[in-house]
Amino acid sequence: MRAMVCRHLGAPDALRLEEVESRPLNPGEVRVWVKATGVNFADSLMISGAYQVKPPLPLIPGLEAAGVVSEVAPGVKTLAVGDRVVGLTSWGGYAEEVVWTEERFLKIPETMDFTTAAAFSLTYGTSHIGLIRRxxxxxxxxxxxxxxxxxxxxxxxxxxxxxxxxxxxxxGSAAKLVLARDHGASHLINYAEEDLKQRLLEVTNGRGADVIFDPVGGAAFQASLKVIAFEGRLIVVGFASGEAPRIPANHLLVKNVDIIGLFWGGYKRHDLKDLRASLEEIMTWWRAGEVKPYIGRTFPLAEAASALDYVVSRRSAGKVVLKV
Ligand SMILES: NC(=O)c1ccc[n+]([C@@H]2O[C@H](COP(=O)([O-])OP(=O)(O)OC[C@H]3O[C@@H](n4cnc5c(N)ncnc54)[C@H](OP(=O)(O)O)[C@@H]3O)[C@@H](O)[C@H]2O)c1
Structure with missing residues (x-):
């Protein structure tokens, strides 16, 4: 099978298309013929060695992949050959096939295409668990x-x-804000042009925000600390700006603020049952038309390096997916 392989830690162009031997299944494992796979900012961190999970090299990145079950090992109870699934892989998705244990795969609705399925689990799962559980x-x-x-x-x-x-x-751009408006935002702030703190205070009538979801870090986080409401919750999701902020504890005390860490992938190990239940609920919302993953662009598998560069260079909007 073909896969995008990282042999040396580095930038997205460290990825090379290679022929890789398929490995036999261990008991409880499932092989999936990948049709589409999500590109995540975190893939760039993993192949540069900056991610919290550090798999050995050579490494095939890819935290989620959608496709069709092509083989099941003895002991597999919930899946059969031909099932359409999405995989909660920890790596390995940038490939024509992926192998994980059966509980890492969820069946997808008949009406959900593979590109949508590949754009679904990590981003919606993170948002759902982050906003509800955390x-x-x-x-x-x-x-x-x-x-x-x-x-x-x-x-x-x-x-x-x-x-x-x-x-x-x-x-940071008008186009991304229009997209956010079309997906449910009531107020829009362009932090490349406007004073974020000032505008957040205006929009909340000086009260501040109850919950702040922050995948950016840096200046956005610092402004957030200043405009969080009494008993507000600030979720630390990521540091796309490249800057992991330091937190002055006195700010938390004064307004009874919770700073909440979030690592969605951590639930694969610590509470896979709840992670799966969270995704099942979002799939119900998807069936009802209440959430609509936006796929900004697709690339072929062989162009995974360009796809990942497109994401980290801030040009992408919504989700980027590799078609396999
Ligand atoms: N904790 C978790 O479990 C979890 C789960 C998923 C993702 N994450 C993290 O969340 C972050 C975002 O992931 P994503 O997949 O949503 O990435 P993404 O699609 O690239 O979105 C990141 C956004 O960050 C903004 N940004 C601000 N400064 C940036 C900079 N210097 N370089 C790049 N982007 C910048 C960009 O918006 P503007 O151009 O509008 O500023 C961009 O749209 C990453 O750090 C990722 O690792 C964490």
């Missing part, structure tokens, strides 16, 4: 989403809206 977002609260035109940001806008929050989107 931040305890309630209907009627104000939710700020930074990087709201990016993959996880846009999903958080939709999930927040579905949960009944008033969503304030912040992003």
């Amino acid at each position: 931040a305890r977002l309630k209907a009627g609260e104000t939710l700020v989403v930074h990087g709201a035109g990016g993959a996880v940001g846009l999903a958080a806008v939709e999930v927040g809206k579905k949960l009944g929050a008033t969503v304030i989107a912040s992003a």
Whole structure:
């Protein structure tokens, strides 16, 4: 089978298309013929050695992949050859086939195409678990989403809206803000042109935001700390700006603020049951037309390096997917 392989840690152009031998299945494992695979900012961190999970080299990246079950090992109970699934892989998705244990795969609705399925699990799963389990977002609260035109940001806008929050989107371009508006944001702030702190105070009538979902870090995080409401919750999702902020503890004390860490992938190890239940719920929302993953661009598998560069260089909007 063909795969995009990283043999040396580095930038996206470290990825090379190679012929890789398929390995036999161990008991409980499933082989999936990949049709589409999600491109994530985190893939760039993993192949540069900056990600929290550090698989050995050579490495095939890819945190999610959608396709058809082509083989099941003895002991597999819930899946059969021909099932259409999405895989919650920890790596390996940038390939024509992927092998993981059966509980890492979920069946997808008959009407969900593979490109949508590949754009679904990581971003919507992160937003769902982040906003419900971690931040305890309630209907009627104000939710700020930074990087709201990016993959996880846009999903958080939709999930927040579905949960009944008033969503304030912040992003660095007018086009990304229009996208966020079309996916449910009520207020738009362009942090490349406007004073983020000032505008957040204006939009919340000086009260501040109840929940802030931050995949950007840096200046966006610093402004967030200043405009979070009393008993507000600030979710640390990522540092797309390249800057992991330092947190002055006195700010937390004064306003009874929770700073909440979020690593969706951590639930694969610590609570896979809840992670799967979270995705099942979002699939129900998808069937009802309440969330609509936006796929900004697709690339062929062989162009994975360009696809990943497109994401990290801030040109992408919504999700980027590799067609395999
Ligand atoms: N904690 C978790 O479980 C989890 C899950 C998913 C993702 N993440 C993290 O969340 C972050 C975003 O992931 P994603 O897949 O949504 O990526 P993405 O689609 O590239 O979105 C990131 C957004 O960040 C903004 N940004 C601001 N400064 C940037 C910079 N210097 N370079 C690049 N982007 C910049 C960009 O929006 P503007 O151009 O509008 O500023 C971009 O749309 C990453 O750090 C990723 O690792 C974490």
